[in-house]
Amino acid sequence: MGDSTQAAGRGDDATSTSHPYRPGYELVAEQLLNYIAQENLRPGDRLPTEQGLAQILGATRNVTREAVKVLAAIGRLNVRRGAGIFVAASVSGLLDxxxxxxxxxxxxxxxxxxxxxxxxxxxxxxxxxxxxxxxxxxxxxxxxxxxxxxxxxxxxxxxxxxxxxxxxxxxxxxxxxxxxxxxxxxxxxxxxxxxxxxxxxxxxxxxxxxxxxxxxxxxxxxxxxxxxxxxxxxxxxxxxxxxxxxxxxxxxxxxxxxxx
The missing domain is CATH 1.20.120.530 (GntR ligand-binding domain-like)
Structure with a gap:
């Protein structure tokens, strides 16, 4: 997981050399979703801090922060001030x-x-x-x-x-x-x-x-x-x-x- 995201994380908003047409935060957002799946995290589970995620994903903290913002905006993460970052609830109460x-x-x-x-x-x-x-x-x-x-x-x-x-x-x-x-x-x-x-x-x-x-x-x-x-x-x-x-x-x- 680390190699591709390390490339994505360099230079904050720079794109990676292996994916020259996708911004770094987008690649890190993708890797973060993969991390949630690999760790079998469920709605309500708490994630590491931004700094901790940046270390896990091999990205800069700034790029990781932007990735978290994007995933929160589309309803995949829930960021609670003073509490941390959590996997958001399902998009519908009727969905698994x-x-x-x-x-x-x-x-x-x-x-x-x-x-x-x-x-x-x-x-x-x-x-x-x-x-x-x-x-x-x-x-x-x-x-x-x-x-x-x-x-x-x-x-x-x-x-x-x-x-x-x-x-x-x-x-x-x-x-x-x-x-x-x-x-x-x-x-x-x-x-x-x-x-x-x-x-x-x-x-x-x-x-x-x-x-x-x-x-x-x-x-x-x-x-x-x-x-x-x-x-x-x-x-x-x-x-x-x-x-x-x-x-x-x-x-x-x-x-x-x-x-x-």
């Missing part, structure tokens, strides 16, 4: 504490997350097509239309909000609070990858995603349960392929987009 070990920069973990989304959200789409009220159908359609408008204007922030509203609206129309909660929880985990890898940017084509939203919305409006289910699976499969390509470009292709 094992998800405290989710690695948002790991291809394997992201693949499992998106596979789970296919299972959960395909069922919410199927149920929404059978159970949605006219008001719920309108909410789904309006949020889908907003994603398309935002996509054509390349408005990432508006798209992200409308995207969340679309998936939540489909979850609400399933008329199952556990399904809706699962959708919300899994999307919060996905947002951790957005922050750590993409700095709030979104992987893939916004317009493709928006048009898929509209197709799902129309299937729900038509009461076509099988079609809504299939379209949602296709939508998340597209997201998965885009996401995985983005991770490969960011992590393994020095000629790809750089994280500055």
């Amino acid at each position: 504490d094992e998800l405290s070990h989710f690695r948002p920069t790991s291809m394997e973990d992201v693949h499992m997350l998106l596979d789970y989304r296919k299972v959960i959200e395909s069922e919410t789409a199927r149920r929404a097509a059978s159970l949605a009220t006219p008001i719920e159908v309108r909410a789904i359609r309006e949020s889908a239309e907003t994603t398309l408008t935002a996509a054509t204007e390349n408005d990432v922030d508006t798209f992200a909000k409308a995207d969340a509203a679309f998936h939540d609206s489909v979850g609400a129309a399933s008329h199952n609070v556990f399904l809706r909660s699962s959708v919300a929880g899994v999307r919060r985990l996905a947002a951790q990858s957005d922050v750590l890898l993409f700095h709030g940017d979104l992987p893939g084509s916004l317009e493709v995603a928006a048009r898929q939203h509209l197709a799902v919305a129309e299937a729900v409006a038509a009461g076509a349960a099988d079609l809504a289910e299939r379209l949602m699976v296709e939508h998340i499969a597209t997201t998965q392929s885009q996401f995985e390509k983005k991770i490969r470009d960011r992590l393994f292709n020095p000629g790809g987009d750089k994280i500055l």
Whole structure:
């Protein structure tokens, strides 16, 4: 663990020579999540001090502090003044504490997350097509239309909000609070990858995603349960392929987009 993070930690905000396109704090944040998993730390467990973590990870204290701030911002750590640094509670009370070990920069973990989304959200789409009220159908359609408008204007922030509203609206129309909660929880985990890898940017084509939203919305409006289910699976499969390509470009292709 130490070699890669030692390189990351040199020069505070400098990037490592082995990963010239990723900032040091980002690499240390990734290593810190690996440390939590390797030590089998659970929500509520206390971590060493910043200085102690810096020594364990082979990084400078400044870079370690920035890594802790980022992980606290995405809900993975809980920093209590005068008390210390703790593993934060699960993103949802309904999700197992094992998800405290989710690695948002790991291809394997992201693949499992998106596979789970296919299972959960395909069922919410199927149920929404059978159970949605006219008001719920309108909410789904309006949020889908907003994603398309935002996509054509390349408005990432508006798209992200409308995207969340679309998936939540489909979850609400399933008329199952556990399904809706699962959708919300899994999307919060996905947002951790957005922050750590993409700095709030979104992987893939916004317009493709928006048009898929509209197709799902129309299937729900038509009461076509099988079609809504299939379209949602296709939508998340597209997201998965885009996401995985983005991770490969960011992590393994020095000629790809750089994280500055």
